[in-house]
Amino acid sequence: MKPLAEAELHTYIDGALSESARAEIEAWLASHPEDAERLRAYAEQNALLRSLYNPVLDEPVPPGLLAVRPHAGLRYAAAAAIFALGIGLGWIVRGMFIAPQMLPTSFARLAATAHAVYAPEVRHPVEVTADEEQHLVNWLSKRLGTTLKAPKLGPLGYELVGGRLLSGPQGPVAHFMYQDARGQRLTLYVSRQRGEPRDTAFRFSQEDRVSVFYWVGGNFGYALSGEIRREQLLQVADVVYKQLNP
């Protein structure tokens, strides 16, 4: 019997083989148990890798991927230029020129209320803590029917505390809480929006002591709330926005 090339052995588990080729390999394997064991292990690898990754096929495709359009690169370049020109101030000015009927101010009020209720909570500020961040994000993503991200605000001094599920007028709301070294808390309120996907500029609302920057991105409304100065909150909102819209 002529020795089989390594490639032919792999063909046995991967490819469509002719009857004669298959018989030839099987004859070889019958007298070479080490090769047979090797192929058994490789075939098992195939099966394990498929069972590990095939479930991705059943996941809903994130709307962001379905929305990719030709020449997005140019739009991103333009967006980057706008950012570069207008850090912070640009957004405020832009906000003044964009019709304010996009999102009812009640959205900001809801977010501020949620902030006011949960931020002072000492023992149970969140339902799922940051220790289980992946679980938290997966859970809330599933409930909102999208792929959420918990923004990373470490460079600004805010670490994720955790999050919870809330109910809002449009159904489930994802609520993430952050905290700095002094215990100052910020919350990010994310809820699905009615109507066509759209994008709005940042808008600001002062609800009693709670400052809120809020905006719409695609099908979702976002509100960042905190009892900190407007300028500081804007800085954080800008980072949140960029991370959610890279």
Add this chain to the structure above:
Amino acid sequence: MDRRLIIEHIPRLRRYARALVGDRYVADDLVQDTLERAWNKFYLWRPGSDLRAWLFTIMHNVFVNQARRRRYEIEQAMEEVPAVSVRATQSEHLELQDVDRVLRSLSPDQREVVLLVAVEQLTYEEVSGALEIPIGTVMSRLSRARERMRQLLGDQGVMPLKVVK
């Protein structure tokens, strides 16, 4: 230009990207970059040729460029784990997690080949075309990748997987 042509491939692009880079968001970013590039170069695609293979080629190029630029591939800092004889009885109860961990320990070159063959079930010729490498290189990478995985999985519990410098 028919968007549906590309859109119907997104689930499989996501599966491949997830397996390739591990992290869900990094993977979807990779898919997004791939789709953008595919859209902008769609005029280069020859109608009638295999769109899926073409998309894999684009993803491969994006992946290689990103890996070069951002150095995702921290696994590459890991040393080769020495080959130790296989204990056959241990391969009976392989955990999926272990398989994933071992997959991460492969070089990106090897991981691409093994995933395109095992998960995407491309033929060797298709892999050769998608990665733009000779078929002999496909076979040698596949062979090395599988053998390395076999040894690492066989060594479960014998020695820690991570040997970090």
